[in-house]
Amino acid sequence: MTDFLVRIHALSVITWSPFVGALLIMFTARRHPLAVRLIATVSVSVSTVLSILAYAAYNRDAAGFQFYEKAPLVEQLGIGYELGVDGISLLMVLLTSIIIFAGVFASWTVATRSQEFYALLLALVTGVYGVFVSLDLFVFFLFYELAVLPMYLLIGIWGSSGDVRPRGIFAWAYRETGVGSKEYAAMKLTLYLLFGSAFILVGIFALYVSAGATSFSFLDLEAASFDPRLQRWVFLAFYVGFGILAGIWPLHTWSPDGHASAPTAVSMLHAGVLMKLGAYGVVRMGMGLLPDAAASLVWLVGGIACINVVYGALSAMAQVDLKYVIAYSSVSHMGLVMLGAATLTEAGLNGSVFQMFAHGVMTGLFFALVGLVYEKAHSRAIFSMGGFGRAMPGIATAFTIGGLSSLGLPATSGFVAELLTFMGAWASAHPWWLVPAVAGTFLTAVYVLRVAKQIFWGPPSPHFSHLEDAKGPEWVAIVVLVAVIVVFGLLPSLALAPVDTATVPLLARILGP
Amino acid sequence: MSPFTLEAGLGVLLLVVFVAGLAARGSDRRWIGWLVLAGVAGLEALAFALSPVEPAPGAIFVQDGLALFAKRLFLAATLVGVLCGLAPAAGPFARRAAEYHLLLLSSLLGMLVLASARDVILLFVAFELMSIPLYVLAGFAKRDGTAVEAALKFFLVGSVSSAVMAYGLSFVYGAARTTALAGVARAASSGDPLLILGLLAALTGFGFKIAAFPFHMWVPDTYEAASTPFVAWLSVAPKAAGFVAIFRVYFEGTGAGAFWGPIVAALAAVTIVAGNLMALPQENAKRLLAYSGIAHIGYMLVGVAAASASGTAMVLFYLVAYVFGNMGAFLVVEAVARAEGSEHLGAFRGLAQRSPLLALAMLLFLLSLGGIPFVAGFWAKLYVFWAAASAGLYWLVLLGAILTVVALFYYLVVARRMYIDAPVHSGRIRLDPALTIAVLLCVLGVVALGLWPKPLVMAALRVAAPLY
Numbered sequence: 001m002t003d004f005l006v007r008i009h010a011l012s013v014i015t016w017s018p019f020v021g022a023l024l025i026m027f028t029a030r031r032h033p034l035a036v037r038l039i040a041t042v043s044v045s046v047s048t049v050l051s052i053l054a055y056a057a058y059n060r061d062a063a064g065f066q067f068y069e070k071a072p073l074v075e076q077l078g079i080g081y082e083l084g085v086d087g088i089s090l091l092m093v094l095l096t097s098i099i100i101f102a103g104v105f106a107s108w109t110v111a112t113r114s115q116e117f118y119a120l121l122l123a124l125v126t127g128v129y130g131v132f133v134s135l136d137l138f139v140f141f142l143f144y145e146l147a148v149l150p151m152y153l154l155i156g157i158w159g160s161s162g163d164v165r166p167r168g169i170f171a172w173a174y175r176e177t178g179v180g181s182k183e184y185a186a187m188k189l190t191l192y193l194l195f196g197s198a199f200i201l202v203g204i205f206a207l208y209v210s211a212g213a214t215s216f217s218f219l220d221l222e223a224a225s226f227d228p229r230l231q232r233w234v235f236l237a238f239y240v241g242f243g244i245l246a247g248i249w250p251l252h253t254w255s256p257d258g259h260a261s262a263p264t265a266v267s268m269l270h271a272g273v274l275m276k277l278g279a280y281g282v283v284r285m286g287m288g289l290l291p292d293a294a295a296s297l298v299w300l301v302g303g304i305a306c307i308n309v310v311y312g313a314l315s316a317m318a319q320v321d322l323k324y325v326i327a328y329s330s331v332s333h334m335g336l337v338m339l340g341a342a343t344l345t346e347a348g349l350n351g352s353v354f355q356m357f358a359h360g361v362m363t364g365l366f367f368a369l370v371g372l373v374y375e376k377a378h379s380r381a382i383f384s385m386g387g388f389g390r391a392m393p394g395i396a397t398a399f400t401i402g403g404l405s406s407l408g409l410p411a412t413s414g415f416v417a418e419l420l421t422f423m424g425a426w427a428s429a430h431p432w433w434l435v436p437a438v439a440g441t442f443l444t445a446v447y448v449l450r451v452a453k454q455i456f457w458g459p460p461s462p463h464f465s466h467l468e469d470a471k472g473p474e475w476v477a478i479v480v481l482v483a484v485i486v487v488f489g490l491l492p493s494l495a496l497a498p499v500d501t502a503t504v505p506l507l508a509r510i511l512g513p
Numbered sequence: 514m515s516p517f518t519l520e521a522g523l524g525v526l527l528l529v530v531f532v533a534g535l536a537a538r539g540s541d542r543r544w545i546g547w548l549v550l551a552g553v554a555g556l557e558a559l560a561f562a563l564s565p566v567e568p569a570p571g572a573i574f575v576q577d578g579l580a581l582f583a584k585r586l587f588l589a590a591t592l593v594g595v596l597c598g599l600a601p602a603a604g605p606f607a608r609r610a611a612e613y614h615l616l617l618l619s620s621l622l623g624m625l626v627l628a629s630a631r632d633v634i635l636l637f638v639a640f641e642l643m644s645i646p647l648y649v650l651a652g653f654a655k656r657d658g659t660a661v662e663a664a665l666k667f668f669l670v671g672s673v674s675s676a677v678m679a680y681g682l683s684f685v686y687g688a689a690r691t692t693a694l695a696g697v698a699r700a701a702s703s704g705d706p707l708l709i710l711g712l713l714a715a716l717t718g719f720g721f722k723i724a725a726f727p728f729h730m731w732v733p734d735t736y737e738a739a740s741t742p743f744v745a746w747l748s749v750a751p752k753a754a755g756f757v758a759i760f761r762v763y764f765e766g767t768g769a770g771a772f773w774g775p776i777v778a779a780l781a782a783v784t785i786v787a788g789n790l791m792a793l794p795q796e797n798a799k800r801l802l803a804y805s806g807i808a809h810i811g812y813m814l815v816g817v818a819a820a821s822a823s824g825t826a827m828v829l830f831y832l833v834a835y836v837f838g839n840m841g842a843f844l845v846v847e848a849v850a851r852a853e854g855s856e857h858l859g860a861f862r863g864l865a866q867r868s869p870l871l872a873l874a875m876l877l878f879l880l881s882l883g884g885i886p887f888v889a890g891f892w893a894k895l896y897v898f899w900a901a902a903s904a905g906l907y908w909l910v911l912l913g914a915i916l917t918v919v920a921l922f923y924y925l926v927v928a929r930r931m932y933i934d935a936p937v938h939s940g941r942i943r944l945d946p947a948l949t950i951a952v953l954l955c956v957l958g959v960v961a962l963g964l965w966p967k968p969l970v971m972a973a974l975r976v977a978a979p980l981y
Binding site for chain 1: 880885886887895898899902903907910911914915917918921922925926928929932933967
């Protein structure tokens with residue numbers, strides 16, 4: 001199996017299959033909505049099947065980067081097309097596959113300009129896959145940009161505007177900039193992320209130049225040793241650059257606006273995968289390449305993560321717009337991801353990576369469900385809705401399962417992730433981190449249960465009639481995501497075994513022998 | 514072959530156009546434009562057939578790699594400029610086509626000589642030969658008050674800058690006792706304060722010509738009022754010539770890493786900041802591009818500030834990317850203005866639905882100008898930053914990178930008008946064939962350089978290496 005995957009260049013196929021799908025959609029499927037969707041389904045299915053196979057075939061004993069491919073691009077500058085996955089990136093590839101597979105079905109009903117929608121969505125997915133699998137920092141950066149840019153048009157054209165009523169002394173500024181509109185959200189998200197990428201690019205160049213300007217390969221840079229002072233400021237550059245994408249406080253404000261305005265599949269992909277891409281960048285490049293700086297700056301990462309957890313949860317409690325609740329819950333959960341990584345313990349780091357996966361699937365499920373509710377009820381205002389459980393029992397059940405995973409109930413994947421993170425925090429040099437982390441979980445229970453009760457289980461709202469449950473292809477998204485939550489909740493070792501092979505050597509590098 | 518081949522060829526073309534203008538009858542003389550197009554295309558082919566000539570010691574007119582590289586670029590820009598100037602049927606452009614093209618070619622002749630000049634006096638004369646026709650061309654629509662105002666403003670600022678430059682160069686001559694750049698270089702190594710003063714004054718003059726902040730005031734008004742095909746050309750070709758002259762005087766003339774490095778770095782920083790910030794509130798597409806062009810000049814100055822062979826090469830690469838990206842953007846503005854009768858950004862509403870090709874082309878140009886991967890502008894910015902980082906100018910790189918985000922805002926605003934907003938008028942936009950070909954040429958340049966920059970980078974590095 002492994003030989004077969006290596007022979008067909010599995011990682012390249014996974015990465016470029018959606019892109020080929022996008023090109024086919026652009027050039028062949030003019031005005032055939034069904035053909036567009038079929039091409040999209042086939043191209044992401046190829047990626048999904050191959051990533052599941054790769055996940056199964058990954059050699060857990062050998063560890064390290066596998067399914068390695070390399071082709072030189074610009075030899076003089078040391079740029080190469082170099083791909084490979086270890087336990088962490090493999091899990092992220094699997095996550096991306098699950099989310100985009102569900103996302104293609106969740107956006108089945110996109111009506112306007114669906115050809116362009118699917119083409120942009122698939123191009124974006126290629127960028128995401130590319131970031132996770134590329135081992136050359138330069139190529140990594142190119143994929144990163146590809147993952148960010150289509151977002152502008154996806155949100156700007158197919159997004160939905162929220163209902164923001166400007167109040168208070170800054171009302172004029174709200175009106176002036178159009179807060180709440182999809183155009184505002186799209187612009188804000190794009191500029192924030194490109195601002196971050198400027199830091200990343202400078203950081204990459206600093207490492208490249210100070211390592212002798214011979215290679216952009218992650219493996220070569222990992223072997224080089226950098227001056228601790230340089231490490232510190234490059235780490236900060238990476239932390240800011242990737243941290244913006246991971247939604248770290250106070251640079252997270254693009255994420256609620258962006259996720260609330262984005263169309264369903266884009267919210268799923270963005271909250272589910274792209275934010276993880278930020279956390280992945282901090283772990284892989286920040287901690288992996290700059291071990292000394294990571295060891296000396298974790299207090300900062302962990303401290304800010306604590307703020308994220310509590311601040312995100314409190315903000316989520318205050319929202320009256322359903323999509324904003326989910327969006328702020330992502331900010332809170334990304335705090336847990338960063339906190340787990342900052343503990344510098346095996347349990348914490350495993351918990352962090354597992355949380356990326358668990359939260360990705362969970363938030364993907366949430367956004368898929370919220371998209372369905374919006375489509376059927378044409379409302380995102382929590383307090384105008386009620387009693388939807390009767391009309392849409394399937395959606396209500398799935399939402400509850402997602403909610404329970406979100407607050408960390410046993411037998412869901414969220415439980416494993418949070419437990420590991422807490423264990424890590426307890427064992428770390430800053431055990432007090434446990435206090436905000438646990439408080440955040442408690443607050444999560446408050447806002448999730450409140451929303452679930454109001455919308456699905458409360459008394460029926462008089463404003464809505466003719467509601468119906470999910471149907472047809474929409475079920476695919478829900479069933480897949482719920483199944484993943486439960487399966488990985490019951491069998492966490494499915495994910496933890498490969499992840500552990502990558503986190504243990506990473507920690508050994510940071511903490512020293 | 515003689516180093517003057519291209520200039521001689523252009524001179525012949527000038528004479529032919531002159532005679533054709535005398536012989537032409539009727540109010541539609543646009544056929545002269547086709548004649549010029551064929552001539553320029555021939556010269557461009559000739560330029561690619563030529564190879565650099567090893568300059569004789571003490572030569573004041575050289576056909577080295579840099580000169581040839583620059584001449585190919587000027588001719589390519591002129592080719593696109595002439596192509597898109599063919600179409601306007603009505604008004605002075607049809608009737609006075611000979612006049613228009615004669616002026617354009619005279620300015621081009623100035624640029625060609627400038628690229629080869631290795632003597633201060635020849636350099637100055639070529640500079641003036643390039644500049645004076647530009648003033649006339651800016652006010653070509655002489656019955657239009659705004660065009661005349663723009664031309665006057667351009668002329669006053671331009672002539673003052675020429676005067677300052679001439680004054681500075683006189684100091685240079687006084688200190689070096691020679692007008693040859695090789696002699697200036699020898700004198701500069703002794704660090705004569707008079708020479709430094711002269712070179713700084715000359716830098717002010719060059720700053721006016723390439724429109725670096727704070728010498729940029731003429732740019733927005735001139736761009737807004739002059740005819741768009743001319744502005745498309747004006748925004749790139751003379752700027753490129755200015756940079757080539759800077760390389761000649763400041764690298765060949767003084768050697769690398771001299772006193773003016775920090776000054777150029779500071780100039781680059783303020784130009785980037787000012788250009789990008791002033792572009793933000795613009796509502797007129799040409800003014801927007803004018804200010805964004807100023808910012809681009811700042812980015813190129815970053816490469817100059819690096820004061821290294823790689824920095825020079827990267828600026829040359831940037832110039833090529835800028836020629837295609839910026840000219841392309843102006844051409845799309847022209848196409849939209851012809852259809853809508855307005856250069857306001859509002860005219861771009863819903864362009865994606867009315868002309869997908871034009872909108873996609875504009876998006877590519879904007880992304881290239883914004884420095885986004887897979888189009889030429891990304892590599893241009895990256896290489897310039899790379900050179901600056903190698904020279905230790907990390908602060909300038911960070912500043913430039915952050916202000917790229919500001920630039921993306923106003924480029925994305927245009928993208929939003931085209932792709933997200935609903936169109937005001939319905940119906941497809943009809944494109945003129947010549948203009949379409951010009952736009953496609955620019956798209957080709959932007960995309961080809963974006964996907965495969967390596968050959969051009971290598972060529973630029975080869976050209977820049979002998980300057981040090």
